[in-house]
Amino acid sequence: MTDLEAPASAKNQENDHKNDTTDFGFTQVDKDKKVNMVADVFHSVAAKYDIMNDVMSLGIHRLWKRYTIDCSGVKSGQRVLDLAGGTGDLAAKFSRIVGEDGQVVLADINESMLQVGKEKLTNMGIIGNIEYVQANAEDLPFPDNHFDLITIAFGLRNVTDKSAALESMFRVLKPGGRLLVLEFSKPTTEALSKIYDSYSFHVLPKMGKLIADDEGSYRYLAESIRMHPDQDTLEQMMKDVGFEQTTYHNLTGGIVALHRGFKF
Structure with missing residues:
Protein backbone atom coordinates (compact mmCIF):
# COMPACT_ATOMS: atom_id res chain seq x y z
CA MET A 1 0.00 0.00 0.00
CA LYS A 34 -32.52 3.89 16.33
CA VAL A 35 -35.76 1.90 16.02
CA ASN A 36 -35.34 0.44 19.50
CA MET A 37 -34.26 3.78 20.96
CA VAL A 38 -37.33 5.52 19.55
CA ALA A 39 -39.45 2.60 20.79
CA ASP A 40 -38.12 3.14 24.31
CA VAL A 41 -39.14 6.81 24.14
CA PHE A 42 -42.70 6.02 23.17
CA HIS A 43 -43.03 3.08 25.57
CA SER A 44 -42.17 5.62 28.24
CA VAL A 45 -44.61 8.34 27.17
CA ALA A 46 -47.53 6.26 25.85
CA ALA A 47 -49.69 6.38 28.99
CA LYS A 48 -49.47 10.19 29.26
CA TYR A 49 -49.22 10.93 25.53
CA ASP A 50 -52.67 12.51 25.10
CA ILE A 51 -52.35 14.62 28.24
CA MET A 52 -48.92 15.87 27.22
CA ASN A 53 -50.15 16.74 23.72
CA ASP A 54 -52.86 18.94 25.19
CA VAL A 55 -50.50 20.59 27.65
CA MET A 56 -47.58 21.04 25.24
CA SER A 57 -49.66 22.59 22.46
CA LEU A 58 -52.26 24.30 24.66
CA GLY A 59 -54.79 22.14 22.83
CA ILE A 60 -53.85 23.53 19.42
CA HIS A 61 -52.89 20.06 18.17
CA ARG A 62 -56.61 19.36 17.92
CA LEU A 63 -56.99 22.21 15.43
CA TRP A 64 -54.03 20.96 13.39
CA LYS A 65 -55.60 17.51 13.21
CA ARG A 66 -59.03 18.93 12.37
CA TYR A 67 -57.48 20.82 9.45
CA THR A 68 -55.85 17.57 8.30
CA ILE A 69 -59.25 15.85 8.35
CA ASP A 70 -60.76 18.73 6.36
CA CYS A 71 -58.02 18.38 3.72
CA SER A 72 -58.29 14.60 3.46
CA GLY A 73 -61.15 14.46 0.97
CA VAL A 74 -62.02 11.05 2.39
CA LYS A 75 -65.44 9.62 1.57
CA SER A 76 -67.78 6.91 2.76
CA GLY A 77 -66.64 3.43 1.78
CA GLN A 78 -62.97 4.32 1.31
CA ARG A 79 -59.90 2.68 2.82
CA VAL A 80 -57.64 4.81 5.05
CA LEU A 81 -54.23 4.14 6.61
CA ASP A 82 -53.45 6.24 9.69
CA LEU A 83 -49.73 5.57 9.92
CA ALA A 84 -47.85 6.20 13.16
CA GLY A 85 -51.39 6.76 14.36
CA GLY A 86 -50.52 6.46 18.04
CA THR A 87 -53.52 7.02 20.26
CA GLY A 88 -55.91 7.24 17.33
CA ASP A 89 -57.16 10.84 17.13
CA LEU A 90 -57.26 10.83 13.34
CA ALA A 91 -58.35 7.19 13.05
CA ALA A 92 -61.39 7.87 15.23
CA LYS A 93 -62.59 10.64 12.91
CA PHE A 94 -61.88 8.64 9.77
CA SER A 95 -63.77 5.63 11.13
CA ARG A 96 -66.93 7.70 11.37
CA ILE A 97 -66.46 9.23 7.91
CA VAL A 98 -65.83 6.02 5.95
CA GLY A 99 -68.70 4.22 7.67
CA GLU A 100 -69.55 0.53 7.71
CA ASP A 101 -68.49 -0.03 4.11
CA GLY A 102 -65.07 1.57 4.61
CA GLN A 103 -61.99 0.54 6.52
CA VAL A 104 -59.45 2.35 8.70
CA VAL A 105 -56.11 0.81 9.61
CA LEU A 106 -54.42 2.34 12.63
CA ALA A 107 -50.77 1.38 12.28
CA ASP A 108 -47.87 2.15 14.58
CA ILE A 109 -44.43 0.63 15.04
CA ASN A 110 -44.73 0.97 18.81
CA GLU A 111 -46.78 -1.70 20.59
CA SER A 112 -47.43 0.47 23.66
CA MET A 113 -48.83 3.34 21.61
CA LEU A 114 -50.92 0.97 19.53
CA GLN A 115 -52.41 -0.62 22.65
CA VAL A 116 -53.29 2.78 24.13
CA GLY A 117 -54.97 3.73 20.85
CA LYS A 118 -56.92 0.48 20.69
CA GLU A 119 -58.20 0.82 24.25
CA LYS A 120 -59.11 4.46 23.70
CA LEU A 121 -61.08 3.85 20.50
CA THR A 122 -62.77 0.76 21.86
CA ASN A 123 -63.92 2.74 24.88
CA MET A 124 -65.31 5.32 22.46
CA GLY A 125 -67.39 2.58 20.86
CA ILE A 126 -65.39 2.59 17.63
CA ILE A 127 -65.36 -1.01 16.43
CA GLY A 128 -66.11 -2.95 13.27
CA ASN A 129 -64.43 -0.93 10.54
CA ILE A 130 -61.07 -0.39 12.23
CA GLU A 131 -58.01 -2.63 12.32
CA TYR A 132 -54.84 -2.29 14.39
CA VAL A 133 -51.49 -3.25 12.84
CA GLN A 134 -47.99 -2.99 14.26
CA ALA A 135 -45.93 -1.90 11.26
CA ASN A 136 -42.69 -0.22 10.27
CA ALA A 137 -43.33 2.72 7.93
CA GLU A 138 -40.24 1.81 5.91
CA ASP A 139 -41.68 -1.58 4.92
CA LEU A 140 -45.47 -1.51 5.12
CA PRO A 141 -47.14 -4.96 5.22
CA PHE A 142 -49.94 -4.06 2.82
CA PRO A 143 -50.64 -4.82 -0.87
CA ASP A 144 -49.80 -2.40 -3.66
CA ASN A 145 -52.45 0.19 -4.57
CA HIS A 146 -54.50 -0.54 -1.46
CA PHE A 147 -55.43 2.73 0.31
CA ASP A 148 -57.38 5.78 -0.84
CA LEU A 149 -55.74 7.95 1.80
CA ILE A 150 -52.65 7.74 4.00
CA THR A 151 -52.02 10.10 6.89
CA ILE A 152 -48.97 10.29 9.11
CA ALA A 153 -49.21 12.84 11.91
CA PHE A 154 -46.17 13.70 14.01
CA GLY A 155 -44.51 10.41 13.15
CA LEU A 156 -42.31 10.87 10.09
CA ARG A 157 -39.57 12.66 11.99
CA ASN A 158 -39.02 9.53 14.11
CA VAL A 159 -38.50 7.27 11.08
CA THR A 160 -34.90 6.25 10.41
CA ASP A 161 -35.09 6.27 6.59
CA LYS A 162 -37.73 8.83 5.65
CA SER A 163 -37.29 8.35 1.91
CA ALA A 164 -37.83 4.59 2.25
CA ALA A 165 -40.97 5.29 4.27
CA LEU A 166 -42.31 7.68 1.63
CA GLU A 167 -41.59 5.08 -1.07
CA SER A 168 -43.47 2.47 0.94
CA MET A 169 -46.45 4.81 1.37
CA PHE A 170 -46.45 5.56 -2.35
CA ARG A 171 -46.50 1.85 -3.14
CA VAL A 172 -49.56 1.02 -1.01
CA LEU A 173 -51.53 4.10 -2.09
CA LYS A 174 -54.07 3.69 -4.88
CA PRO A 175 -53.72 5.71 -8.09
CA GLY A 176 -55.70 8.86 -7.42
CA GLY A 177 -55.05 8.56 -3.69
CA ARG A 178 -53.40 11.16 -1.52
CA LEU A 179 -50.84 11.34 1.27
CA LEU A 180 -51.06 13.86 4.11
CA VAL A 181 -48.01 14.44 6.30
CA LEU A 182 -48.71 16.54 9.40
CA GLU A 183 -45.45 17.29 11.15
CA PHE A 184 -43.56 19.86 13.17
CA SER A 185 -41.56 22.06 10.83
CA LYS A 186 -39.60 25.31 10.64
CA PRO A 187 -41.09 28.61 11.94
CA THR A 188 -41.41 31.22 9.24
CA THR A 189 -39.94 34.14 11.22
CA GLU A 190 -36.74 34.51 13.24
CA ALA A 191 -38.64 35.97 16.21
CA LEU A 192 -41.01 33.02 16.39
CA SER A 193 -38.12 30.60 15.96
CA LYS A 194 -36.34 32.04 19.01
CA ILE A 195 -39.47 31.85 21.15
CA TYR A 196 -40.11 28.30 19.97
CA ASP A 197 -36.53 27.22 20.73
CA SER A 198 -36.73 28.65 24.22
CA TYR A 199 -40.00 26.85 24.86
CA SER A 200 -38.83 23.56 23.36
CA PHE A 201 -35.52 23.26 25.18
CA HIS A 202 -36.29 24.91 28.52
CA VAL A 203 -40.01 24.49 29.19
CA LEU A 204 -40.95 21.27 27.40
CA PRO A 205 -38.47 18.93 29.17
CA LYS A 206 -39.54 20.32 32.55
CA MET A 207 -43.19 19.71 31.67
CA GLY A 208 -42.24 16.16 30.68
CA LYS A 209 -40.59 15.68 34.06
CA LEU A 210 -43.55 17.12 35.96
CA ILE A 211 -46.40 15.38 34.12
CA ALA A 212 -44.88 12.19 32.70
CA ASP A 213 -41.86 11.84 35.00
CA ASP A 214 -39.72 11.68 31.87
CA GLU A 215 -37.55 14.67 31.06
CA GLY A 216 -35.21 12.84 28.68
CA SER A 217 -37.87 11.61 26.27
CA TYR A 218 -39.30 15.08 25.81
CA ARG A 219 -35.84 16.52 25.29
CA TYR A 220 -35.40 13.95 22.49
CA LEU A 221 -38.77 14.94 20.98
CA ALA A 222 -37.68 18.60 20.91
CA GLU A 223 -34.37 17.66 19.30
CA SER A 224 -36.05 15.39 16.74
CA ILE A 225 -38.19 18.32 15.58
CA ARG A 226 -35.08 20.39 14.88
CA MET A 227 -33.49 17.57 12.89
CA HIS A 228 -36.55 17.03 10.68
CA PRO A 229 -36.34 18.35 7.09
CA ASP A 230 -37.80 21.79 6.51
CA GLN A 231 -40.92 22.37 4.43
CA ASP A 232 -39.27 22.66 1.01
CA THR A 233 -36.92 19.73 1.62
CA LEU A 234 -39.75 17.42 2.65
CA GLU A 235 -41.82 18.46 -0.36
CA GLN A 236 -38.89 17.59 -2.65
CA MET A 237 -38.49 14.22 -0.92
CA MET A 238 -42.13 13.48 -1.71
CA LYS A 239 -41.60 14.43 -5.34
CA ASP A 240 -38.49 12.26 -5.55
CA VAL A 241 -40.46 9.08 -4.76
CA GLY A 242 -43.22 9.88 -7.25
CA PHE A 243 -45.81 12.07 -5.56
CA GLU A 244 -47.35 14.76 -7.77
CA GLN A 245 -49.20 18.02 -7.19
CA THR A 246 -47.33 18.35 -3.89
CA THR A 247 -48.13 21.31 -1.68
CA TYR A 248 -47.68 22.31 1.94
CA HIS A 249 -49.53 24.68 4.21
CA ASN A 250 -47.90 26.25 7.26
CA LEU A 251 -49.87 26.18 10.48
CA THR A 252 -49.17 28.35 13.54
CA GLY A 253 -46.41 30.25 11.77
CA GLY A 254 -44.69 27.16 10.41
CA ILE A 255 -44.32 25.43 13.77
CA VAL A 256 -46.35 22.73 12.05
CA ALA A 257 -46.86 22.11 8.33
CA LEU A 258 -49.30 19.91 6.46
CA HIS A 259 -47.80 18.40 3.30
CA ARG A 260 -50.02 16.88 0.62
CA GLY A 261 -49.18 14.77 -2.39
CA PHE A 262 -51.07 12.59 -4.89
CA LYS A 263 -50.33 9.34 -6.67
CA PHE A 264 -51.42 9.21 -10.32
Whole structure:
Protein backbone atom coordinates (compact mmCIF):
# COMPACT_ATOMS: atom_id res chain seq x y z
CA MET A 1 0.00 0.00 0.00
CA THR A 2 1.40 3.40 -0.94
CA ASP A 3 1.35 6.50 1.24
CA LEU A 4 -1.38 7.92 -0.99
CA GLU A 5 -3.62 4.88 -0.64
CA ALA A 6 -3.74 4.83 3.15
CA PRO A 7 -5.52 8.17 3.66
CA ALA A 8 -8.03 7.29 0.92
CA SER A 9 -8.82 3.99 2.63
CA ALA A 10 -9.26 5.71 5.97
CA LYS A 11 -11.53 8.28 4.36
CA ASN A 12 -13.65 5.55 2.78
CA GLN A 13 -13.99 3.83 6.14
CA GLU A 14 -15.05 7.13 7.70
CA ASN A 15 -17.67 7.66 4.97
CA ASP A 16 -18.95 4.10 5.40
CA HIS A 17 -19.33 4.74 9.14
CA LYS A 18 -21.29 7.93 8.46
CA ASN A 19 -23.57 6.03 6.11
CA ASP A 20 -24.29 3.54 8.91
CA THR A 21 -25.37 6.22 11.39
CA THR A 22 -28.38 8.48 11.71
CA ASP A 23 -29.65 11.17 14.02
CA PHE A 24 -31.38 10.41 17.29
CA GLY A 25 -32.20 13.95 18.29
CA PHE A 26 -28.87 15.75 18.24
CA THR A 27 -26.90 12.51 18.71
CA GLN A 28 -25.58 10.25 15.97
CA VAL A 29 -26.37 6.57 16.53
CA ASP A 30 -26.12 3.36 14.52
CA LYS A 31 -29.07 3.07 12.15
CA ASP A 32 -29.96 -0.40 13.38
CA LYS A 33 -30.25 0.90 16.95
CA LYS A 34 -32.52 3.89 16.33
CA VAL A 35 -35.76 1.90 16.02
CA ASN A 36 -35.34 0.44 19.50
CA MET A 37 -34.26 3.78 20.96
CA VAL A 38 -37.33 5.52 19.55
CA ALA A 39 -39.45 2.60 20.79
CA ASP A 40 -38.12 3.14 24.31
CA VAL A 41 -39.14 6.81 24.14
CA PHE A 42 -42.70 6.02 23.17
CA HIS A 43 -43.03 3.08 25.57
CA SER A 44 -42.17 5.62 28.24
CA VAL A 45 -44.61 8.34 27.17
CA ALA A 46 -47.53 6.26 25.85
CA ALA A 47 -49.69 6.38 28.99
CA LYS A 48 -49.47 10.19 29.26
CA TYR A 49 -49.22 10.93 25.53
CA ASP A 50 -52.67 12.51 25.10
CA ILE A 51 -52.35 14.62 28.24
CA MET A 52 -48.92 15.87 27.22
CA ASN A 53 -50.15 16.74 23.72
CA ASP A 54 -52.86 18.94 25.19
CA VAL A 55 -50.50 20.59 27.65
CA MET A 56 -47.58 21.04 25.24
CA SER A 57 -49.66 22.59 22.46
CA LEU A 58 -52.26 24.30 24.66
CA GLY A 59 -54.79 22.14 22.83
CA ILE A 60 -53.85 23.53 19.42
CA HIS A 61 -52.89 20.06 18.17
CA ARG A 62 -56.61 19.36 17.92
CA LEU A 63 -56.99 22.21 15.43
CA TRP A 64 -54.03 20.96 13.39
CA LYS A 65 -55.60 17.51 13.21
CA ARG A 66 -59.03 18.93 12.37
CA TYR A 67 -57.48 20.82 9.45
CA THR A 68 -55.85 17.57 8.30
CA ILE A 69 -59.25 15.85 8.35
CA ASP A 70 -60.76 18.73 6.36
CA CYS A 71 -58.02 18.38 3.72
CA SER A 72 -58.29 14.60 3.46
CA GLY A 73 -61.15 14.46 0.97
CA VAL A 74 -62.02 11.05 2.39
CA LYS A 75 -65.44 9.62 1.57
CA SER A 76 -67.78 6.91 2.76
CA GLY A 77 -66.64 3.43 1.78
CA GLN A 78 -62.97 4.32 1.31
CA ARG A 79 -59.90 2.68 2.82
CA VAL A 80 -57.64 4.81 5.05
CA LEU A 81 -54.23 4.14 6.61
CA ASP A 82 -53.45 6.24 9.69
CA LEU A 83 -49.73 5.57 9.92
CA ALA A 84 -47.85 6.20 13.16
CA GLY A 85 -51.39 6.76 14.36
CA GLY A 86 -50.52 6.46 18.04
CA THR A 87 -53.52 7.02 20.26
CA GLY A 88 -55.91 7.24 17.33
CA ASP A 89 -57.16 10.84 17.13
CA LEU A 90 -57.26 10.83 13.34
CA ALA A 91 -58.35 7.19 13.05
CA ALA A 92 -61.39 7.87 15.23
CA LYS A 93 -62.59 10.64 12.91
CA PHE A 94 -61.88 8.64 9.77
CA SER A 95 -63.77 5.63 11.13
CA ARG A 96 -66.93 7.70 11.37
CA ILE A 97 -66.46 9.23 7.91
CA VAL A 98 -65.83 6.02 5.95
CA GLY A 99 -68.70 4.22 7.67
CA GLU A 100 -69.55 0.53 7.71
CA ASP A 101 -68.49 -0.03 4.11
CA GLY A 102 -65.07 1.57 4.61
CA GLN A 103 -61.99 0.54 6.52
CA VAL A 104 -59.45 2.35 8.70
CA VAL A 105 -56.11 0.81 9.61
CA LEU A 106 -54.42 2.34 12.63
CA ALA A 107 -50.77 1.38 12.28
CA ASP A 108 -47.87 2.15 14.58
CA ILE A 109 -44.43 0.63 15.04
CA ASN A 110 -44.73 0.97 18.81
CA GLU A 111 -46.78 -1.70 20.59
CA SER A 112 -47.43 0.47 23.66
CA MET A 113 -48.83 3.34 21.61
CA LEU A 114 -50.92 0.97 19.53
CA GLN A 115 -52.41 -0.62 22.65
CA VAL A 116 -53.29 2.78 24.13
CA GLY A 117 -54.97 3.73 20.85
CA LYS A 118 -56.92 0.48 20.69
CA GLU A 119 -58.20 0.82 24.25
CA LYS A 120 -59.11 4.46 23.70
CA LEU A 121 -61.08 3.85 20.50
CA THR A 122 -62.77 0.76 21.86
CA ASN A 123 -63.92 2.74 24.88
CA MET A 124 -65.31 5.32 22.46
CA GLY A 125 -67.39 2.58 20.86
CA ILE A 126 -65.39 2.59 17.63
CA ILE A 127 -65.36 -1.01 16.43
CA GLY A 128 -66.11 -2.95 13.27
CA ASN A 129 -64.43 -0.93 10.54
CA ILE A 130 -61.07 -0.39 12.23
CA GLU A 131 -58.01 -2.63 12.32
CA TYR A 132 -54.84 -2.29 14.39
CA VAL A 133 -51.49 -3.25 12.84
CA GLN A 134 -47.99 -2.99 14.26
CA ALA A 135 -45.93 -1.90 11.26
CA ASN A 136 -42.69 -0.22 10.27
CA ALA A 137 -43.33 2.72 7.93
CA GLU A 138 -40.24 1.81 5.91
CA ASP A 139 -41.68 -1.58 4.92
CA LEU A 140 -45.47 -1.51 5.12
CA PRO A 141 -47.14 -4.96 5.22
CA PHE A 142 -49.94 -4.06 2.82
CA PRO A 143 -50.64 -4.82 -0.87
CA ASP A 144 -49.80 -2.40 -3.66
CA ASN A 145 -52.45 0.19 -4.57
CA HIS A 146 -54.50 -0.54 -1.46
CA PHE A 147 -55.43 2.73 0.31
CA ASP A 148 -57.38 5.78 -0.84
CA LEU A 149 -55.74 7.95 1.80
CA ILE A 150 -52.65 7.74 4.00
CA THR A 151 -52.02 10.10 6.89
CA ILE A 152 -48.97 10.29 9.11
CA ALA A 153 -49.21 12.84 11.91
CA PHE A 154 -46.17 13.70 14.01
CA GLY A 155 -44.51 10.41 13.15
CA LEU A 156 -42.31 10.87 10.09
CA ARG A 157 -39.57 12.66 11.99
CA ASN A 158 -39.02 9.53 14.11
CA VAL A 159 -38.50 7.27 11.08
CA THR A 160 -34.90 6.25 10.41
CA ASP A 161 -35.09 6.27 6.59
CA LYS A 162 -37.73 8.83 5.65
CA SER A 163 -37.29 8.35 1.91
CA ALA A 164 -37.83 4.59 2.25
CA ALA A 165 -40.97 5.29 4.27
CA LEU A 166 -42.31 7.68 1.63
CA GLU A 167 -41.59 5.08 -1.07
CA SER A 168 -43.47 2.47 0.94
CA MET A 169 -46.45 4.81 1.37
CA PHE A 170 -46.45 5.56 -2.35
CA ARG A 171 -46.50 1.85 -3.14
CA VAL A 172 -49.56 1.02 -1.01
CA LEU A 173 -51.53 4.10 -2.09
CA LYS A 174 -54.07 3.69 -4.88
CA PRO A 175 -53.72 5.71 -8.09
CA GLY A 176 -55.70 8.86 -7.42
CA GLY A 177 -55.05 8.56 -3.69
CA ARG A 178 -53.40 11.16 -1.52
CA LEU A 179 -50.84 11.34 1.27
CA LEU A 180 -51.06 13.86 4.11
CA VAL A 181 -48.01 14.44 6.30
CA LEU A 182 -48.71 16.54 9.40
CA GLU A 183 -45.45 17.29 11.15
CA PHE A 184 -43.56 19.86 13.17
CA SER A 185 -41.56 22.06 10.83
CA LYS A 186 -39.60 25.31 10.64
CA PRO A 187 -41.09 28.61 11.94
CA THR A 188 -41.41 31.22 9.24
CA THR A 189 -39.94 34.14 11.22
CA GLU A 190 -36.74 34.51 13.24
CA ALA A 191 -38.64 35.97 16.21
CA LEU A 192 -41.01 33.02 16.39
CA SER A 193 -38.12 30.60 15.96
CA LYS A 194 -36.34 32.04 19.01
CA ILE A 195 -39.47 31.85 21.15
CA TYR A 196 -40.11 28.30 19.97
CA ASP A 197 -36.53 27.22 20.73
CA SER A 198 -36.73 28.65 24.22
CA TYR A 199 -40.00 26.85 24.86
CA SER A 200 -38.83 23.56 23.36
CA PHE A 201 -35.52 23.26 25.18
CA HIS A 202 -36.29 24.91 28.52
CA VAL A 203 -40.01 24.49 29.19
CA LEU A 204 -40.95 21.27 27.40
CA PRO A 205 -38.47 18.93 29.17
CA LYS A 206 -39.54 20.32 32.55
CA MET A 207 -43.19 19.71 31.67
CA GLY A 208 -42.24 16.16 30.68
CA LYS A 209 -40.59 15.68 34.06
CA LEU A 210 -43.55 17.12 35.96
CA ILE A 211 -46.40 15.38 34.12
CA ALA A 212 -44.88 12.19 32.70
CA ASP A 213 -41.86 11.84 35.00
CA ASP A 214 -39.72 11.68 31.87
CA GLU A 215 -37.55 14.67 31.06
CA GLY A 216 -35.21 12.84 28.68
CA SER A 217 -37.87 11.61 26.27
CA TYR A 218 -39.30 15.08 25.81
CA ARG A 219 -35.84 16.52 25.29
CA TYR A 220 -35.40 13.95 22.49
CA LEU A 221 -38.77 14.94 20.98
CA ALA A 222 -37.68 18.60 20.91
CA GLU A 223 -34.37 17.66 19.30
CA SER A 224 -36.05 15.39 16.74
CA ILE A 225 -38.19 18.32 15.58
CA ARG A 226 -35.08 20.39 14.88
CA MET A 227 -33.49 17.57 12.89
CA HIS A 228 -36.55 17.03 10.68
CA PRO A 229 -36.34 18.35 7.09
CA ASP A 230 -37.80 21.79 6.51
CA GLN A 231 -40.92 22.37 4.43
CA ASP A 232 -39.27 22.66 1.01
CA THR A 233 -36.92 19.73 1.62
CA LEU A 234 -39.75 17.42 2.65
CA GLU A 235 -41.82 18.46 -0.36
CA GLN A 236 -38.89 17.59 -2.65
CA MET A 237 -38.49 14.22 -0.92
CA MET A 238 -42.13 13.48 -1.71
CA LYS A 239 -41.60 14.43 -5.34
CA ASP A 240 -38.49 12.26 -5.55
CA VAL A 241 -40.46 9.08 -4.76
CA GLY A 242 -43.22 9.88 -7.25
CA PHE A 243 -45.81 12.07 -5.56
CA GLU A 244 -47.35 14.76 -7.77
CA GLN A 245 -49.20 18.02 -7.19
CA THR A 246 -47.33 18.35 -3.89
CA THR A 247 -48.13 21.31 -1.68
CA TYR A 248 -47.68 22.31 1.94
CA HIS A 249 -49.53 24.68 4.21
CA ASN A 250 -47.90 26.25 7.26
CA LEU A 251 -49.87 26.18 10.48
CA THR A 252 -49.17 28.35 13.54
CA GLY A 253 -46.41 30.25 11.77
CA GLY A 254 -44.69 27.16 10.41
CA ILE A 255 -44.32 25.43 13.77
CA VAL A 256 -46.35 22.73 12.05
CA ALA A 257 -46.86 22.11 8.33
CA LEU A 258 -49.30 19.91 6.46
CA HIS A 259 -47.80 18.40 3.30
CA ARG A 260 -50.02 16.88 0.62
CA GLY A 261 -49.18 14.77 -2.39
CA PHE A 262 -51.07 12.59 -4.89
CA LYS A 263 -50.33 9.34 -6.67
CA PHE A 264 -51.42 9.21 -10.32
